[in-house]
Amino acid sequence: MAVEILKENYGGKVITVEIGTGETAVKVGGASALPFHSFEGDVGHRPLIAYEVLDALPEEPPVSLQAQLGAVWEDPVKWALHCQNDLKARAVALRLVSTDPDGQDASPESAAETVKKVLDAIDIPLIILGCFKEAKDGPVLKAAADAARGRNCLIGKAQEENYKTIAAAATSNGHKLIAFSNLDFNLAKQINILLSQADFDINNVVIDPTASALGYGLEYTYSVIERIRAAGLVQNDAMMQPPMFLDLASVVWKIKEVKASEEELPEWGDLGERGVHWEASTAVSMLMAGAEILVMASPRAAQTVEKSVDQLMG
Amino acid sequence: MLLIGERINVITKAQREAMINRDPKPIQEMAKAQVDSGANMLDINIGPAEDDGPELMDWIVKTxxxxxxxxxxxxxxxxxxxxxxxxxxxxxWGRAMINSTSGETERLNTFMPVAAEYQCDIIGLCLTGSGLPADANERAAIAVDIMGKAMEVGLPVENIHLDPLVLMLNGNQDQALQCIQAVEMFQALNDPPMKTVVGLSNIANTAPAKMKGILTAVFYKMLVDAGLTGAIIDPLEKEFMEVVRTNDPTSIYPADQVEKTVKVMRGEIMYAHSYLDI
Structure with missing residues (x-):
């Protein structure tokens, strides 16, 4: 007797969001089934891994990243070109860390200049991230959005305190928006409602539900992603149907497991490998939960995850 | 319906100062206002009152x-x-009530014998030391422990008002339905059915002020439909008391908003502060 596979029918569908222009533009989202449940429905577009590029290096860059990126990371343009041409990245995420008021405190104009140089050099889609300080990100992302006009970038992260400024800058320059909420799906929905009420098109939003590294709250992020996706697909909640964006690079490379030396912690093995495995494991978990866009720092980790995606997409 | 007025409370400044100064006027005014508005029992929350608890409680009860x-x-x-x-x-005018014992062993061992000694009523809060109850079943299991202790010390279970522990909707959305189901389950634990009570305002904690009314009203109605027999409430909220009188939230709020709020309580629509706006 043939076994009939029980299939769930979902009423909702993840919104398809396109970033970039021309032949290299990338679409994400579009799924009408849970992640990789190809037996139940359309799994949508391939998840996007964006390679992180910093406009200024931290004082002590992680050792295992140095081996992979040390030759280019002094210059964001070279770094971005390396991602595009050598690593075959489908997108770059430029993080404007120089603007951090607790660090270099670079001006919005200087950040915009960097954005322009990077965009002049690369064809692939660009994600533009601020320093993640609410007050500074408003003017910085506004200047960056102006500089990137017409390139259909993804900018953020817009938070409860600054979403109006950033959303307006995205709208007037034709960009997409990252809406951030801090591990709180009720707040994620609320921000999307507020954006809609401010006349920002929900079809141009991606949700950042807050990334966590493996061992540092990954399971909470996992549950929040699942809950958002279930609301979008099962309950057909329009505010919960944008694709999800997870900024792994910003959390994975801060933890002691990827930084502590081998002398300090010999039982954890080769430092060069540790961070790569940590970021890759975190990334695959996020994809299984339902993430559509990942920002990753380690090219080797990113390539490992691309292979997993090949298998998962069948 | 047992409607326990919550406004005589050490947390509010005017009442706290009246308690400290043993000034009867603000307390008596608040007592009268609540009874005039429909409360048929008054909660007297004096806080931990570590210095002068017995003397303060004696004074305030008589006052x-x-x-x-x-x-x-x-x-x-x-x-x-x-x-x-x-x-x-x-x-x-009726038996006094103790607010409250929980399912914690130490609390049961200390508060329940006092309830038995005076043969008064007592609220049995379904909470233990090991974290919040996950669902209706866990609440019912704690309720059984509370009832067991009452029988052991000689308090009729008819004197217990089981409280399922209302959690705020924002952040604990699935718990709203679990509370409602717990109220149903509690009744089946005894014949005649167990009495139940809730601290109602918790449901709307952290919600914007303009949302508190409809959230409280709809949750109340759903609990009453599940068999709730008592609630700690603010009887000075006129719109809420009108919902109590009519037993119908649509007597105050638009029917489509009530329907949406019911779906939020049931977990069919994800809660967000502005859920009524979309």
Missing amino acids: VQEVAQVPLCLDTTNLDAIRAGLKAHNNA
């Missing part, structure tokens, strides 16, 4: 019952103050 002909719900963790309140309480 309130001078002007309000209702039984009182003695709300403090100070057991000596509870005893003093029970001694002072005038039972002519």
